[in-house]
Structure formats: C-alpha cells, structure tokens
Amino acid sequence: xxxxxxAAGLSLRYGSTRALDAVSLRxxxxxxxxxxxxxxxxxxxxxxxxxxxxxxxxxxxVLDHDPSTTGGRQEVRRVLGYLPQxxxxxxxxxxxxxVDYVAILKELTxxxxxxxEVRRVLAEVDLSDxxxxxxxxxxxxxxxxVALAAALVGDPGFLVLDEPTVGLDPEQRMRFRELIARAGExxxxxxxxxxxxxxxxxxxxxVVMAGGIVRFEGTPAELTARAAGxxxxxxxxxxxxxxxxxxxLGVFRNVGDPPAGAELVEPTLEDGYLITLDGMVAxxxx
Amino acid sequence: MRTRASAxxxxxxxxxxxxxxxxxxAAAGLVLAALPRLLSTHPDPWMALLLLRGAALAFxxxxxxxxxxxxxxxxxxxxxxxxxxGALRTALVAPFAALWWTAAVLLIPAQVRPPVGDxxxxxxxxxxxxxxxxxxxxxxxxxxxxxxxxAITLLATSMAAALLLPQHWGLFATPKEKWWSPGHxxxxxxxxGAAVVWAACGPEPIRRRGFFATRSAKISPSTG
Numbered sequence: 001x002x003x004x005x006x007a008a009g010l011s012l013r014y015g016s017t018r019a020l021d022a023v024s025l026r027x028x029x030x031x032x033x034x035x036x037x038x039x040x041x042x043x044x045x046x047x048x049x050x051x052x053x054x055x056x057x058x059x060x061x062v063l064d065h066d067p068s069t070t071g072g073r074q075e076v077r078r079v080l081g082y083l084p085q086x087x088x089x090x091x092x093x094x095x096x097x098x099v100d101y102v103a104i105l106k107e108l109t110x111x112x113x114x115x116x117e118v119r120r121v122l123a124e125v126d127l128s129d130x131x132x133x134x135x136x137x138x139x140x141x142x143x144x145x146v147a148l149a150a151a152l153v154g155d156p157g158f159l160v161l162d163e164p165t166v167g168l169d170p171e172q173r174m175r176f177r178e179l180i181a182r183a184g185e186x187x188x189x190x191x192x193x194x195x196x197x198x199x200x201x202x203x204x205x206x207v208v209m210a211g212g213i214v215r216f217e218g219t220p221a222e223l224t225a226r227a228a229g230x231x232x233x234x235x236x237x238x239x240x241x242x243x244x245x246x247x248x249l250g251v252f253r254n255v256g257d258p259p260a261g262a263e264l265v266e267p268t269l270e271d272g273y274l275i276t277l278d279g280m281v282a283x284x285x286x
Numbered sequence: 287m288r289t290r291a292s293a294x295x296x297x298x299x300x301x302x303x304x305x306x307x308x309x310x311x312a313a314a315g316l317v318l319a320a321l322p323r324l325l326s327t328h329p330d331p332w333m334a335l336l337l338l339r340g341a342a343l344a345f346x347x348x349x350x351x352x353x354x355x356x357x358x359x360x361x362x363x364x365x366x367x368x369x370x371x372g373a374l375r376t377a378l379v380a381p382f383a384a385l386w387w388t389a390a391v392l393l394i395p396a397q398v399r400p401p402v403g404d405x406x407x408x409x410x411x412x413x414x415x416x417x418x419x420x421x422x423x424x425x426x427x428x429x430x431x432x433x434x435x436x437a438i439t440l441l442a443t444s445m446a447a448a449l450l451l452p453q454h455w456g457l458f459a460t461p462k463e464k465w466w467s468p469g470h471x472x473x474x475x476x477x478x479g480a481a482v483v484w485a486a487c488g489p490e491p492i493r494r495r496g497f498f499a500t501r502s503a504k505i506s507p508s509t510g
Contacts, residue, residue, distance in 0.1 A: 052362035054491050068492060077365040084359040088430050090302045091356070098357070101298040105364035105371075109294060150360055160363075 001028040004188040005158055010048055010058035012212075019044040020055065021212040031184035033199030033220070034192040035273055036209035042192040043085055043162055045209065049190065050082040050160045063157050063188075078107065081151035085162040085192075087144070091136035095127055095146045098135055102150040121149040125179055141172035148179060159189040165198060177202055196270040206269075208276050216276045220269050227267035227275045232258040242278055292370060299374050304351040307433060308379065311348015312386050315341035319390040332460055334398040335405070339458075341390045342409035343444055345383070346416040350440055351433030352379060353420040358430035368424075369488040376417065383413065400461055404470050411477040416440055418480040421487035 005027040012020040019041045036042045047053035049060060051073050059068060062080065067073040089098055099118045108114040122131045125145040130138060135146060144164060151159060161180065165173045173195075181202055183189055193199060199206050199220055206223050208216035216223060233251045237244045242256035255274050258264065319341040322329045329337065353372055355361070361371075387409055391402055419440055423432035448458050456469020 047362075050363040052359075070489075070492060073492065074365045074367075077363050080363050082360075082363040084362065087360045088356040088358060089360070092301065093298075097298065097301075101295075101302075101357075102361060102364065104294045104298065105361055105366040107365050111294070147360055 001030075003028055005049065005060070005062050005190070007049065007060035008058060010045070010055045010060060012044055012048065012053070012055045018212045020048065020058075022058070023209075023212070023214055025207055025214055025217055027188050027190060027205065029184075029186065029188055030204040031180060031189040031191055031202045032205040032207060033203035034190060034207050034209065035194075035196065035199060037277065039211075040209040041212040042209055044212075046082075046160050046162045046190065046192055047084075050080060051076055052082065052084070078154075079157045081154070081156035081159045083147050083151040083159075083161045083164055085166075087147035087150075089135045089143065089146065092134060094132050094134055095122060095138065095142075095149070096131040098146060099149045099153055103153045106154040108154055117153055117155075118149075121152045124152060124182070125149045126175070141168050141175075144168065144172075144176070145179070148176075148183075152183060157187050159183055159187055161189065161191045163192050163194065165193065165195060173198075196268075196273055200269045208273060210277055223272040223276065224267055224269045225272065227255065227271035229264060230258060230275055231255050231267045231271045232262035232264050234262070238262075243274055292366075292374060295366070295371070295374055296378070299371065300378055302355070302357075303375060303378065304354050304433065307351035307354075308348045311345045312382075314348075315344035315386070315390055316393065318344060319393040322395060323393060328395070329398055331398045331400065331462075334394045335400045335460060338390065338394055338400060338405050339408065342387075342405075342412045343441075345386065345390075345409070346412040347437045347441060349379075349383075349413055349416040350420050350436040351431075352376065352417065353424055354431040354433040356430050358424075359428075368490055372421065372488060404461075404466070404473075407470055407473050407477065411473045411480065412444075414477055414480040414484060418484035418487070421484050425487040 003026045006025070008024045010020050010023040011018070021041075023041070023045060034042050034045070044053065048055045049062070051067050059066070062076045065072055065075040065079065067076040090101075093101065096118060099122060100114065103114045103118055108117060119128070119131070122128055125148050127142065127145055127149060130142065135143060138146065144167075148161075148164060151161070164180070165176050168176060177198065180189065180191060184202070191198065191203065203220055206216070206218065206220050207214055208223070216226075232238070232254050233247075234254060235251060237246075237252045238254040238256075238259065240256060240259060241254035244252050244254040247253050253265065254262075255271050256278075317324075318337050321337055322334070352375055355371075387406065391399065391405070416436070419436045420433060423429060423436050429435070451457055453459075454465055454468075455472055456463070456465030456467075457472055459465040459469045
C-alpha cells in the first residue's frame with residue numbers, strides 16, 4: 001500500500017516529560033487506529049501531525065508535503081482535517097455558520113461552491129435538519145458531529161481524529177463509527193481512541209503507543225495474534241496472570257503466560273493490546 | 287486568494303468578537319470619563335487625569351478578551367494563519383476604539399482636560415500592552431480563552447505599578463510635575479516594547495526554540 005503520511009524521529013518534551021520519543025511511523029489510505037493508555041503521547045502525536053503543535057525534532061510528510069517551512073505547513077493544512085480532543089465552538093453560530101466559517105479559513109472562497117460543500121458535509125454527518133440551529137442548543141453528540149463536519153469540509157486527504165467517540169452514548173458511538181468508516185474511504189484517517197472495539201471494527205492498521213514510544217505498528221489481526229496462546233479461561237482467577245476478570249459466563253478470562261494444561265481461548269484485539277503494554281503501563285505511570 | 291478569504295472572514299470574525307467583554311470595558315470607561323458630567327461637579331485637573339486613566343485601563347481590560355477564541359482548537363490546523371485572524375479582529379475593533387477614546391476625552395471638561403496627545407499615548411500603550419499580554423498567553427498556553435486571566439493580571443500589575451514604581455519614572459505623573467515629559471518617553475517605550483512582543487507572538491512557530499521551548503513546560507501534557 002502507498003504511504004501517504006510518514007514520520008521519522010519525532011520528539012517533543014514538556015519540561016521533564018518526554019511526550020514523544022523518536023516516533024517514526026507510516027500511514028496509508030484507510031483508517032489507522034492509535035491506541036495507548038493516558039499519557040502515552042497520542043494527543044501530542046496527533047497535534048504534531050496536524051501541525052497544531054511543533055515538534056522539538058524529527059520530520060514528517062503528509063501527502064508529499066513537508067511542513068518544515070511556513071509555506072510547506074500551509075500546504076499540509078490545505079489537505080488536512082483535524083478534530084481535536086476538546087473541540088470548542090462559537091456558541092452563537094449555527095451549525096451551518098460555524099462549518100462555513102471553518103470552510104473560509106480553509107480558503108474555500110467561492111461562496112456558492114463553499115455553501116454547497118458545507119451542506120454536503122453537514123448531510124454526511126446527518127445534521128442537515130439542524131443546520132440552522134445555534135450550536136449552544138445542540139446536544140453533545142451533535143456538537144461532536146459539527147466538529148467532524150468542520151474537519152471534513154474541503155474534502156481533506158488526511159483526517160486526524162482525536163478520541164471522537166469519548167462521551168458519546170452507544171447509539172451515537174455506532175453512528176460515529178459509520179461516519180469514520182465512510183470518511184476512511186479514499187483518504188487517510190488517523191484515529192486516536194481508548195476503545196479497542198473502535199479499532200477492531202474500523203481500522204485496517206493500528207499503532208500502539210506508550211511512554212511517547214511506538215510499541216506496535218501493524219494490522220489489527222497482527223496485534224490480536226500477539227496474544228495467541230496467551231489467553232485462557234479458568235474457574236478461579238489465575239494469580240500468575242497479568243490480567244484476569246470474571247466474564248458474564250461466570251468463568252475467568254486470564255491474559256499472560258498460561259500454566260501448563262490451561263484451557264486456551266481465542267484472543268481478541270484487546271488481549272493483544274494488553275500483552276503489548278505488559279509492564280509498560282507501570283513504566284508510563286511511574 | 288488570501289485577500290478574498292480575509293474579506294469573507296470579516297462577517298464571521300465580527301460575529302465571533304467577544305462583544306460583551308469589549309462592550310463592558312468600553313461602557314465602564316465611558317462612565318468613568320462621564321462622572322463629572324453625571325454628578326454635575328467640576329473636577330480638578332488631577333481628578334480629570336485620574337478618570338481618563340481609569341477609562342483607558344477599563345477599555346484595555348476589555349481588550350484582553352479580544353483574542354479569545356473558543357474555537358481555537360478546531361481551527362488550529364487551517365491554512366488561514368492565526369496571525370491573520372488576530373489582525374482582522376484588531377482591525378475591526380480599531381475604528382471603534384478610536385471613536386470611543388475621542389468620546390471619553392471629550393467627556394472631560396476642556397478646562398481640566400490633560401494634554402490630549404500625552405494621555406492618548408498612555409491609553410494606546412495600555413491597549414497595546416493588553417493585546418500583547420493576550421497574544422503571549424495564547425502563544426505560551428493552550429487556553430482558548432485566556433482573556434479573564436490576562437485581565438486580572440493586567441489589573442493587578444497596573445495597581446502594583448501605580449503604587450510601587452519610583453516617582454521619577456513619571457508613569458503616573460501629573461502635567462505640572464517635572465516627571466510628566468520623561469514619563470511619556472517611558473510610555474512610548476512601553477508602547478514600542480509591547481508592540482514588539484505582540485508581533486513576536488503572532489506567527490506560529492515551525493519548531494519550538496529558545497524561550498518558547500523552555501516556556502512550553504508550562505503547557506501541561508495532553509491526556510492521550
């Protein structure tokens with residue numbers, strides 16, 4: 001698959017905290033999930049790739065544009081859509097006015113064409129019916145969709161989404177998954193999330209970060225395969241397991257190094273994620 | 287393309303201005319300047335100067351909110367630069383500010399009005415300091431709306447300066463004092479320095495370097 005976004009040696013410190021430590025990765029068309037615990041550096045990486053935050057060192061390119069100069073950064077921003085973790089709005093704007101404002105900022109200067117594009121993206125996120133409503137009167141899920149519409153306006157080739165499903169109810173989350181899956185058709189989407197189900201359902205690639213370092217880069221199947229032979233069920237919680245919990249069926253599901261004769265079960269993506277982070281979560285939080 | 291985009295931005299940016307804070311600062315300033323007329327009293331020149339300085343400070347406090355942008359993070363990665371948006375906001379407010387100041391000065395009875403050029407320099411310096419402080423807060427933090435914090439800091443700094451600065455600096459001198467003229471040279475320096483800081487904080491950096499890199503420790507790491 002053709003690489004559309006590539007980063008090499010991205011590093012960034014906040015005081016004594018190393019938020020990114022020589023991060024290198026390659027993204028291609030489709031949805032790439034970015035997983036990691038709190039403080040892993042996911043949001044920082046997304047901000048850097050979205051050119052919202054400069055790195056201390058390292059390079060990256062987005063769709064062949066290099067943001068290391070002011071002009072190059074403008075070029076990157078012309079092909080970019082960014083949904084931050086905590087989107088804010090001008091509350092007195094309507095959904096249409098706000099997305100139109102962002103469209104002007106994205107240099108869509110032909111008024112008629114721009115309005116057509118704004119209507120298109122609002123329809124894409126199912127907000128056509130409320131496009132004339134003030135944002136302060138919209139629900140949290142609708143506001144999140146306004147922010148997604150703002151990211152999608154102008155049909156960017158690279159979409160950066162920072163935990164877009166946080167705080168949404170299950171129905172809204174499902175709707176968002178549909179939107180993201182659609183957005184991933186024909187463009188590169190980098191999706192930061194805590195939800196391994198999001199990754200399992202949406203992503204063709206996955207990156208796991210912890211402590212500012214990329215710990216895994218591959219397909220969801222490859223991440224799941226990391227846990228092959230390392231998940232077993234038992235009647236009691238296995239004290240030797242790295243993690244274990246009682247399932248709805250009343251048996252314990254254990255992840256780690258199984259004892260001899262253990263009853264192995266099919267691993268999930270979450271198991272692969274836990275195995276990948278084994279020992280690293282403590283390292284990150286220490 | 288850029289000019290067209292800027293022209294089309296005028297409407298939304300005008301609507302996005304923090305009108306309440308700007309209006310409150312302007313109204314408070316006008317009330318201060320109008321106090322002698324409202325109370326039908328004849329202020330002495332010192333009181334007139336104090337009222338005009340109070341009016342300028344009130345307006346400057348309102349200006350600290352000018353660059354507040356609740357949509358800062360959503361619009362962090364658009365090709366139209368933050369500097370352009372900030373400049374547009376300032377340009378939209380500038381004519382209103384000029385009119386407002388003219389009104390405030392005219393509200394002070396002519397016979398006790400301080401030298402208009404000098405007091406205008408003070409007001410301009412206060413306004414530019416307010417904008418420079420806001421621009422600095424935006425550059426050094428991730429806050430979308432730092433106006434309130436900057437306003438409190440500016441108010442506290444002004445009070446402290448009025449109480450603690452040596453008299454020979456002349457920043458708060460009266461026209462009859464010998465420090466009046468050198469004091470206004472200092473005001474001019476403050477204006478120039480603030481303008482430089484404001485201009486330096488405008489462009490978004492490509493790399494974090496020097497002062498800005500070390501200051502970024504003040505930005506808390508993001509949750510992810």
